[in-house]
Structures are given as structure tokens and as C-alpha cells.
């Protein structure tokens with residue numbers, strides 16, 4: 001029995017490996033073609049114009065080494081296991097030290113407020129602002145021995161993140177932080193609530209809004225989501241109360257909260273909550289942002305419908321546009337490439353660019369857009385649009401990249417006067433291991449960007465050492 005199961009798993013994994021390898025090679029070819037089409041001498045990302053800002057030669061060498069290691073398929077596929085094995089073999093002190101000089105130093109700001117503030121200052125020298133990401137993944141339910149309620153612990157960390165974000169705010173810039181709702185709300189309750197929404201039961205944004213504004217009582221949930229069990233309703237009500245606590249605290253401290261998009265089987269609940277929170281909290285200004293994943297075919301229509309809903313309710317529509325990070329998880333859950341997802345990288349690119357063009361041609365007064373990508377073609381497309389619009393239009397549009405990735409892009413955009421954020425995780429090596437594992441794994445889907453970045457780093461390093 002065990003043998004059959006392991007064979008089945010092996011078969012399924014090889015399917016995933018093949019899918020990833022195939023998409024890597026197809027993407028590589030089309031990326032080269034695209035890059036040829038868009039590159040020209042006046043290009044802000046040509047090697048003689050890009051800047052690595054105040055990065056030292058040592059930091060550039062570390063970036064090259066870490067990015068190179070991340071791009072080794074065997075490593076990226078098993079990153080979490082390798083990191084955990086490293087911790088056991090080397091022992092905690094040595095492992096922590098090694099990580100601080102490598103992946104942790106590359107992708108994480110640090111674990112003390114001072115380190116986080118220093119990172120913010122370094123970024124600010126390149127006109128790039130920090131967008132802190134709460135150092136939490138969804139709670140690990142397998143660890144039953146702990147007496148701490150993981151959601152309460154995550155709530156405390158989220159409230160701390162509001163304060164740390166506030167303490168690193170830059171003059172004239174919005175103060176942004178990122179959260180994952182699965183850190184605050186029970187995953188199964190979100191999944192059940194997503195089914196209620198997907199089945200078009202009685203729940204809609206108007207009724208959800210009424211439920212939230214009248215105190216999120218568990219009993220009242222029965223009228224909008226009757227199929228939830230009593231236990232699920234309680235977990236959902238508790239979770240939404242925690243989200244409200246974070247958002248209300250952020251609002252008071254002048255911090256904006258960007259809600260991450262996650263897996264499709266919980267996204268309906270996240271999206272419905274997100275757009276409803278925008279309607280409640282984004283009346284005067286934008287406090288809540290929702291994330292939209294362009295690898296999903298429905299996203300373009302969803303953005304239009306949410307933009308319309310916000311406009312109709314005199315609320316600011318604030319969003320982060322990403323391609324989507326869960327290709328492997330979605331494929332695994334569905335058993336093959338899911339039909340609701342764009343067929344390949346090129347189709348995702350087309351969808352991303354169509355969403356981007358829709359957004360950049362909307363009346364921007366009530367829209368706040370974060371273009372979160374490391375893809376140079378997408379950034380160039382957005383820059384082209386922004387250059388054609390009046391300068392005031394730019395104040396509602398920002399770019400965002402992950403800390404430790406695409407620095408050449410962030411610093412060049414920042415130094416050219418665009419609004420740029422770096423999504424910056426923080427926490428101890430121990431706390432950020434799941435994030436680092438995920439980061440390395442996801443990097444196998446962004447290999448083209450990494451290759452370009454390594455070329456830029458190599459050229460930048462030579463220029464720094466030998467001179468222009």
C-alpha cells in the first residue's frame with residue numbers, strides 16, 4: 001500500500017517537475033525574444049544606465065552567489081528541506097551565522113528594529129521606500145504542544161508591524177505593510193466561506209459589509225452563510241475581528257495594509273473580505289489594498305468589477321497587481337495545469353499587461369496602484385504609460401519588488417523619480433526559514449529575471465571595481 005502511494009506521489013511529482021521544466025524552457029525562449037523587441041539605446045534598464053545605488057561590491061557579490069544558488073533546480077525544489085537539514089547538521093549558532101552572510105542577509109532586513117531602520121535608510125538613499133511584510137506564515141496546526149494561540153500571536157506581530165512601519169515612514173511617501181489573511185483567520189473556515197461565495201449563496205459584499213459594521217457576531221453570520229458549521233462560523237468571526245483590529249490600528253497610525261492574494265480555494269473569501277474592507281475603510285483615503293493575480297484568467301474582469309463596486313460606494317480602489325506565486329501548489333492540487341489559470345507564462349504576461357493597461361487608463365483619482373513585478377517588460381510598459389500621462393498621475397502609481405531581488409530595477413526606477421517599494425520581510429533566522437524556503441522555491445519560476453539580474457550585477461561590479 002505504502003509502495004503504491006509512494007509510486008503515485010513520485011508520478012505526480014515528476015509531472016510537476018516536467019511542467020516546471022517545460023515552462024522554464026518555453027519562458028526562456030520567449031523572454032529572449034521579448035527582450036530583443038523592447039531593448040533600445042535609450043532604455044532606462046540598459047547596462048550603462050542602471051544603478052545599484054549604494055550597494056557595496058561585497059553585497060553585489062553576495063547577491064550573485066545567492067541568486068546563482070537559488071537558480072539551481074535541485075536546490076530550489078528542495079530548499080526548505082536543505083535549510084532544515086543545514087540547521088541540524090551545522091548546529092543553530094553556525095547555521096544562523098552562515099544564513100546571515102547568505103540567504104537571510106540577502107532577503108531579510110534583520111530581526112531588530114535598529115536593523116530594520118538601517119535597511120529603510122539604505123533604501124531611502126535610492127528613493128525607495130520599505131513595505132514591511134509581517135514575518136508569519138499560516139500557523140502550523142501539527143504542533144499541538146504549544147500553549148500559545150498562533151492567531152493571537154500573529155495578531156500581536158501584525159500590530160507590531162504597524163508600529164515598526166510607522167517608525168520607518170519616509171517623508172512624502174505612503175507607509176505600506178503586507179499581510180496574509182491566513183495568518184489571522186483559520187484556513188478551513190476561509191475555505192468553507194469561499195465555497196459559500198463561489199456557490200453564490202446569500203453572501204455578497206453588501207451583506208458582508210453590514211455584518212462587519214454591526215460587530216461580526218457569529219450568530220448573524222448564519223443569515224449570510226447558512227452552510228457554515230457553528231464552529232466554522234465562530235472561527236471566521238474571530239478571524240475577521242482580528243483583521244479589523246489590525247486595519248483599525250493601521251488606519252489610526254497612517255499605515256496602509258496590503259492584503260496578499262493566496263490559493264484559489266481560499267481566494268474568494270479573501271477577495272470578498274478585501275473589497276468589503278476597501279468599501280468600509282477607504283472612504284477618505286486608501287487604507288486597505290487588495291492583491292490580484294494575473295495568472296488567473298478571471299482577474300481582468302474581477303478588477304473591473306471591484307473597481308466599479310468601490311467607485312459606486314465612493315471608496316478608493318487600491319490594489320497590488322502580481323502575476324501569482326502559487327503555480328506549483330495550484331497544479332499539485334488540481335492534478336494538472338488548472339484550466340482557470342493562464343495556460344503558460346506568455347499567457348500570464350498577456351493577462352498582466354492587459355490588466356495593467358486597463359488600470360493605467362482608468363481615472364486615477366480614486367485608484368491606487370502598486371505594480372508588483374520583477375519583469376522588465378511589464379515595468380517598461382508601465383513607465384511608457386506613465387510618461388504619456390500628466391505628472392500628477394504618477395503619485396497614485398507605485399512599483400514594488402521583493403527585498404533582495406531586482407535591485408537594479410528598483411534603484412533605477414527610484415532614482416528616476418518613480419515611487420518604488422521593496423517588500424521587506426523581517427524576523428529571526430528561525431522565524432524567516434519558511435519564508436526563505438518559499439522564496440528560493442518560487443525563484444525557480446522567475447529564472448529569466450534572475451539571469452538578467454546576474455548579468456546586470458556582473459557588469460555593475462566590473463564598473464565599480466575597474467571604473468566606467
Ligand SMILES: Cc1cc2nc3c(=O)[nH]c(=O)nc-3n(C[C@H](O)[C@H](O)[C@H](O)COP(=O)(O)OP(=O)(O)OC[C@H]3O[C@@H](n4cnc5c(N)ncnc54)[C@H](O)[C@@H]3O)c2cc1C
Pocket residue numbers: 023259260261262291293295322323324325326327341342343344345348372373374375400401402422423442445446447448449
Ligand atoms: C511586492 C510583491 C508582492 C507580492 N505579493 C504577492 C501576493 O500577494 N500573492 C501572490 O500570489 N504573489 C505575490 N507576489 C509574487 C508574484 O506573484 C510573482 O510570483 C513574482 O513576483 C514573480 O513574477 P514577476 O511578475 O516578478 O515576473 P516573471 O518572472 O516574469 O514571471 C514569473 C511568474 O509567471 C507566472 N508563470 C510562470 N510559469 C507559468 C505557467 N506555466 N503558467 C502560468 N503562469 C506562469 C507565475 O505567476 C510566476 O510567478 C508578490 C511579488 C512582489 C514583488
